[in-house]
Amino acid sequence: MFNANVGFNHFFKPLKHIAPLVVLRIAFGFIMLVSVVRFILKGWINAFYIKPLFHFTFYGFDWVKPLEVAGMYALFAVLVIASIMVTIGLFYRVAIVAFFICFTYVELLDKTTYLNHYYFISVMAFLMIWVPAHRYFSADVIRKPGLAVTKIPAWAINIFKLQLVLVYFFAGVSKLNYDWLIAAMPLKIWLPANSNLPIIGQLLTLSWVAYVFSWFGALFDLFIGFLLLSSRYRKPAYVLVIIFHLATGWFFKIGMFPYIMIFVTIIFFSENTHIRVIDFLKRLLLLRQNAPPRTYYLSPVKQKIIYTLLALYFIVQLLLPFRYLFYPGKLYWTEEGYRFSWRVMLMEKGGTVFFHVKDPETGRRSEIINSQYLTNFQETQMATQPDMILQFAHFLAGEYQKKGIKNPIITAESYVTLNGSGSRLYIDSTVNLAAEKETFGHKKWILPFHDKDK
Amino acid sequence: MCKFISTAFLAFTAFVLIQSCKKSDVWNSGDKASSAFDRTAMLTNISTNIIIPAYSSFQASAVNLDAAVSAFNTVPNSANLTTLQTAFQAVYKQWQATSVFEFGPAAQIQLRVNTNTYPADINQINSNITSGTYNPGLLSNLAAKGLPALDYLLFGVGADNNAIVAQYTTDANAANRKTYLAALSAELNTNATTVLNGWATYKSTFINANGTDVGSSVGLLTNQLVYDYEILKNFEIGIPAGTQSMGTTYPQKVQAYYSKMSVQLALLHIQVLQNIYKGGSGLGFDDYLTTVNAKYNSGSLNDAINNQFAAAIAKLQLLTDPLSANIQNNNTAVLAAYTELQKLTVLLKTDMTSSLGILITYGDNDGD
Numbered sequence: 001m002f003n004a005n006v007g008f009n010h011f012f013k014p015l016k017h018i019a020p021l022v023v024l025r026i027a028f029g030f031i032m033l034v035s036v037v038r039f040i041l042k043g044w045i046n047a048f049y050i051k052p053l054f055h056f057t058f059y060g061f062d063w064v065k066p067l068e069v070a071g072m073y074a075l076f077a078v079l080v081i082a083s084i085m086v087t088i089g090l091f092y093r094v095a096i097v098a099f100f101i102c103f104t105y106v107e108l109l110d111k112t113t114y115l116n117h118y119y120f121i122s123v124m125a126f127l128m129i130w131v132p133a134h135r136y137f138s139a140d141v142i143r144k145p146g147l148a149v150t151k152i153p154a155w156a157i158n159i160f161k162l163q164l165v166l167v168y169f170f171a172g173v174s175k176l177n178y179d180w181l182i183a184a185m186p187l188k189i190w191l192p193a194n195s196n197l198p199i200i201g202q203l204l205t206l207s208w209v210a211y212v213f214s215w216f217g218a219l220f221d222l223f224i225g226f227l228l229l230s231s232r233y234r235k236p237a238y239v240l241v242i243i244f245h246l247a248t249g250w251f252f253k254i255g256m257f258p259y260i261m262i263f264v265t266i267i268f269f270s271e272n273t274h275i276r277v278i279d280f281l282k283r284l285l286l287l288r289q290n291a292p293p294r295t296y297y298l299s300p301v302k303q304k305i306i307y308t309l310l311a312l313y314f315i316v317q318l319l320l321p322f323r324y325l326f327y328p329g330k331l332y333w334t335e336e337g338y339r340f341s342w343r344v345m346l347m348e349k350g351g352t353v354f355f356h357v358k359d360p361e362t363g364r365r366s367e368i369i370n371s372q373y374l375t376n377f378q379e380t381q382m383a384t385q386p387d388m389i390l391q392f393a394h395f396l397a398g399e400y401q402k403k404g405i406k407n408p409i410i411t412a413e414s415y416v417t418l419n420g421s422g423s424r425l426y427i428d429s430t431v432n433l434a435a436e437k438e439t440f441g442h443k444k445w446i447l448p449f450h451d452k453d454k
Numbered sequence: 455m456c457k458f459i460s461t462a463f464l465a466f467t468a469f470v471l472i473q474s475c476k477k478s479d480v481w482n483s484g485d486k487a488s489s490a491f492d493r494t495a496m497l498t499n500i501s502t503n504i505i506i507p508a509y510s511s512f513q514a515s516a517v518n519l520d521a522a523v524s525a526f527n528t529v530p531n532s533a534n535l536t537t538l539q540t541a542f543q544a545v546y547k548q549w550q551a552t553s554v555f556e557f558g559p560a561a562q563i564q565l566r567v568n569t570n571t572y573p574a575d576i577n578q579i580n581s582n583i584t585s586g587t588y589n590p591g592l593l594s595n596l597a598a599k600g601l602p603a604l605d606y607l608l609f610g611v612g613a614d615n616n617a618i619v620a621q622y623t624t625d626a627n628a629a630n631r632k633t634y635l636a637a638l639s640a641e642l643n644t645n646a647t648t649v650l651n652g653w654a655t656y657k658s659t660f661i662n663a664n665g666t667d668v669g670s671s672v673g674l675l676t677n678q679l680v681y682d683y684e685i686l687k688n689f690e691i692g693i694p695a696g697t698q699s700m701g702t703t704y705p706q707k708v709q710a711y712y713s714k715m716s717v718q719l720a721l722l723h724i725q726v727l728q729n730i731y732k733g734g735s736g737l738g739f740d741d742y743l744t745t746v747n748a749k750y751n752s753g754s755l756n757d758a759i760n761n762q763f764a765a766a767i768a769k770l771q772l773l774t775d776p777l778s779a780n781i782q783n784n785n786t787a788v789l790a791a792y793t794e795l796q797k798l799t800v801l802l803k804t805d806m807t808s809s810l811g812i813l814i815t816y817g818d819n820d821g822d
Binding site: 186189190192193194195196197202205206253348349350351352354357359362364365366367368369383415416417420421422423 | 494746751803
């Protein structure tokens with residue numbers, strides 16, 4: 001019989017070499033540095049956080065507002081510096097806390113830019129706050145040799161493995177549905193769009209290829225985490241990780257995500273491998289840092305706090321992806337409970353939304369040019385997400401109140417197509433959205449997704 | 455631990471598999487064996503048979519206009535004005551076939567806003583004439599140049615042609631007005647020539663960028679097709695008819711207000727967009743959508759788009775020039791045309807782009 005206590009102890013207690021954690025710190029810090037610099041160079045600070053007049057904040061986080069121009073750039077400078085400091089392990093705890101806060105703050109500014117992999121970065125940075133990743137092969141150890149340790153409790157490494165297993169597994173589970181497996185959607189649309197790629201381009205236009213990719217993708221996501229955990233299959237599994245992520249990076253416009261995953265999954269390798277990596281880096285840097293064997297000590301109180309915190313954290317992580325079960329209707333259509341659930345690349349969804357403002361006193365009506373207030377990116381994202389449509393309706397109500405209309409009636413005529421379904425009315429266009437409140441409850445004004453064929 | 459995980463995992467997988475076997479509402483795409491579409495051939499067809507001929511004609515009409523301006527400025531009389539007006543109308547008509555291609559060489563010089571920002575800013579035009587200085591690079595001059603300004607200068611500065619000729623002969627600012635007229639025509643001509651020449655080298659770039667991402671030619675063409683279509687819907691019809699101003703109409707905001715050919719131009723414009731969609735008589739978006747078997751309701755998306763083009767054109771044909779008068783007398787008809795145009799927006803912007811996996815965004819961003 002399974003003994004919870006044994007499992008718990010096995011996960012938390014045994015002493016492990018610190019090397020895997022240190023390599024993870026370096027890998028994560030480095031890939032974050034690349035990601036943040038890339039973000040800056042692409043001009044996205046301006047495009048996403050300075051240019052827009054209006055931001056789609058997350059429910060409950062309306063108080064998160066962007067800084068002035070100089071402030072936003074300074075914030076990204078902090079992110080760059082913090083990434084470097086994490087990589088080299090200089091004032092590590094300060095750096096990783098600063099990174100977590102700044103990065104999460106930026107993500108909270110506007111849900112237009114929400115990506116699972118940005119959420120993943122926040123999650124990883126959060127977990128890294130609690131571990132002593134700077135206690136070996138780091139600038140902090142050079143600064144204060146007394147900090148050096150060689151052995152740490154297993155939880156400091158296992159939490160990352162658990163997190164990664166959850167990410168892959170939930171991504172796999174979310175693919176187990178009719179659209180993905182039986183209709184091979186959206187890959188049936190997306191793959192032929194890449195038919196210009198050399199060598200395999202023509203292959204991508206074949207229907208059966210979409211099925212192979214769909215099924216392989218689902219199986220990969222479901223099992224890869226467990227394969228990485230097993231010492232027997234780890235190496236071939238990691239080769240699969242590289243192939244899978246590079247291929248998706250080649251086919252789809254998903255930015256840094258493939259590289260981030262390739263970098264962080266190295267945590268699964270054995271401590272010997274990681275010790276060799278560190279030895280190699282030492283020789284490369286001409287460093288002769290040889291720490292005497294010492295064990296990381298955490299006071300019982302601190303230990304209890306961290307254990308409780310991590311337990312709570314993982315319970316939330318386990319439950320969050322299932323919150324969609326509380327909402328009626330088709331998840332992909334309503335997107336109620338969609339975010340923060342590792343649902344990656346699952347749908348081809350597009351929409352157009354026309355907002356109308358009506359003055360109840362005169363009965364006169366106006367159509368809104370969305371681009372007057374929104375960037376194209378915001379408009380595109382809003383068109384298929386009810387909570388954003390509602391937010392914008394509230395914003396418009398405010399704008400027209402300023403223009404002297406007392407109780408403007410805001411309606412949205414919105415058409416959405418999902419996985420090639422053909423566009424259909426999405427939002428009840430008779431409902432005055434100005435009078436609807438944002439809640440965690442179901443939005444009754446989202447029209448159900450019906451198949452018009454039948 | 456392992457045992458527990460694997461048991462839980464198996465139970466969970468079974469649960470999810472059962473869940474997923476419930477047939478969802480999603481439409482099942484037809485089982486066509488292949489959806490290979492030769493985008494290169496489509497781009498070759500559209501650039502060779504539609505885009506470059508459009509720019510050639512536009513440039514030729516601009517050269518013709520420039521000549522007519524010279525003749526009129528040398529001998530400003532009624533006959534030369536009529537010739538010039540005809541030459542101008544030809545340019546404006548040809549512009550309808552050119553406006554949509556705002557990528558490559560046209561995007562580099564921002565041809566669209568430099569050619570056709572309306573309504574014309576009369577005050578700015580007159581102050582440019584009075585002061586005798588004109589800087590084409592100024593943002594404030596966008597509405598004081600190009601076709602709308604010429605529209606005003608050739609049709610709007612007097613009640614009839616005699617009065618207009620007087621503005622170029624006896625008026626105190628006659629000389630300056632002629633200079634301004636010549637400057638605007640020359641600028642139009644230069645721009646048309648620059649873009650036409652640019653296409654000589656850009657054509658191969660255009661054909662070779664045969665992917666579907668934002669920077670690809672199919673992406674650019676689709677985005678601009680939708681964007682230009684929205685210009686037609688909003689600026690040529692909607693805004694003057696008051697759709698965005700709580701019902702207050704702005705008849706003077708129509709395209710070609712002074713030459714009174716707004717409906718004629720709008721019809722030309724939509725027919726040009728329809729022709730691009732069809733790829734003329736060669737490969738176009740219609741063939742592309744048919745190849746990927748795109749559906750709309752129970753029929754094909756291509757049929758739906760063709761029908762909606764026809765419906766919108768039919769409604770536009772019920773309107774009469776001058777559109778400004780039509781808006782004042784019978785705005786219901788104008789608004790009815792707008793409604794039909796609106797429906798086509800959805801089909802082009804949402805259904806077409808989504809079926810082809812094209813990113814309908816004018817910027818750049820990651821997805822996941």
